[in-house]
Amino acid sequence: MSAAQIVRFSRRQRIEHALVMACFVLLCLTGFPQKFFTHAWAAALVHLLGGIDWARRIHHLAGYTLAALTVIHFGTGLAGMLTRQLPFSMMPTRKDFEDVFRQLRFYLGELPRAPLYDRFSYKEKFEYWGLVMGNVIMVMTGFLLSFPIQVTAFLPGVLVPAAKMAHSNEGLMAFLVITIWHIFNVHLNPDAFPFDPAIFTGKISRERYEHEHPLELARLEGRPPPAAEAPVAAPGPVRPGGRVGASPAPAGYYLNASRWSVHPVARDGDGLPAGPGLWRRVPAWVALALVPLLGVTFLMFMPVAGFAVLGRHLLLRPGRPPADGASPRRG
């Protein structure tokens, strides 16, 4: 039994998810009646919670908890990146931008195969960055709304209604993205329907892992990537543009400009990831700045991609490629 199961989420990650989920539910239950206060359901819900003062107390408590979780998450993430112990696996790379197109074109029948995913698919990365960036906005504006007297001692008062406008709208957007995107992709999509318990048990069957995260599984098991990838240069000495994939490298942060990917090398001599493109060493701040930058860019890119792929499909009506299907080109 255990041999067929692969641990996907650590105990710590599962606890973190459970706490975030609990806070999120409480925040929605106590926040939306305040946004939609003219509706009868809002009044009923507030009454059930013991009045608006109690609703607000619960909202504040859940908000402070979520703020603390966010700070801890950033703190441990930053520490992990600075010590080069944490892989940059949540950072969107060029593959993710391309995977969106390839996956959607596959859905439309334009491509014969769906892309293969590593530890996190683009759908998961989008979800993660949506939550993280949403949290940053919610925590900052929520803090401003909690302490208007202290804040307006040194900042203009108009920030308070602006923060309220942002808090209320960002909250609504977060709610919609979670209920639509997260619930569909995790639970309601035909592969997982009706419920995926992985985030609560931490485990996934090997069979499913092979299906959903084949690139990560291959790496975990020390195999070459399952599908035919573009030919890769053999590991070797440093070239003018940087180091070839799979080469050993001195400790530091490495940027693969053609793959928009960053990789930390913890100890001198550890290998760079296999694959195309050259790895060039970059300062720590460049590596750390690229993480949120690509995260936010990817957030904005996602909704565009769907419209772009559908528009292209409707305009050009590209036919199905030949059955053997040339493998998607990669940087």
Added chain:
Amino acid sequence: MHKTLLALSVLLAVSPPGARAADENAACLECHADESMTFDLGGGLTLPLFVDGNAFAKSVHGQAVACTDCHAGMKPDHATGSLPAKTRHELARQASEACRGCHEEAPAEGIHHAVIARGDAGAPACSECHGAHDILAPGSFRTHVPARCGACHAKEAQAYAKSVHGSAIDSNDDVPVCTDCHRVHKDADTSPGALSLRTPVICGRCHTDPKRMAKYGISTNVVATYLADFHGMVTTLQRGTERGPGVKLAAGCTDCHGIHDIQKTDDPRSRVIAAHLQRTCQQCHQGAPAMFPQAWLSHWEPSPRKAPAVWVVRQFYRLMIPFMVGGLVLQIGLHILGVLRKR
């Protein structure tokens, strides 16, 4: 011609009882026209027995009601009689029963009834507000109302007289008198804060009426913009909550603008002009700094000119939410399409 006929027929119809009343009342006034006539109620209290015949004749009852219709059982020789009351107020409360003899439908509820029910005998009886011998037709005594209420509520009446509403009462039918806000026969909720929570509704009766507000160039958006803000949200959800120890109510209209002493928003005495606003906020928000009042948009809708920062945030989300959610729904749609296509 038609009008004359109508007037004649009305006169004929009312004349028999009217004539009886006139005869009887003339008889009573033979004595009661004496301005110095009083009755000793005991305990140092005296009751004036003077009745102004002219005022009564002009009153709503003057032509049709006889003295004994209200003062039942009074005989011509009652001069040495006694009264079943020790104060004027007690007498007035007893007289209220006589009013009910005709005005059966008069509401037995309202703030003063509620005060009486609470055990406070000091609340006024019918005649103490409406008058006794000088009762005017409903609607014809607007301008008298503040003085009538002021007989007991002097402090409020004085403040009102100096307010934007009270100072215009003689020349302006639009300004509210006491009873327009305090609807004495309707609003019976005496719980602490009940009236304050209802101010958006009470003030809104006039201040959302475009016809009335257009004359003065006052925005009818004041209630909507108030409700769109934090205070409006909380007062709406606090409906039915009583103010008490540990229970604060969010600010209603009167908490910022003042109650009886309300002034134009550009009057130097107004609590809401820029110079006073910080102090007004501090009534609830202790220690509010000078920039704190800017957090309130002064009933303005966010726009590129007023509160552009708020407007920009709103426009951003107006575009972003449909764009983001629409984009994701589209991708889910393509996903489902792909699953169906494979089958």
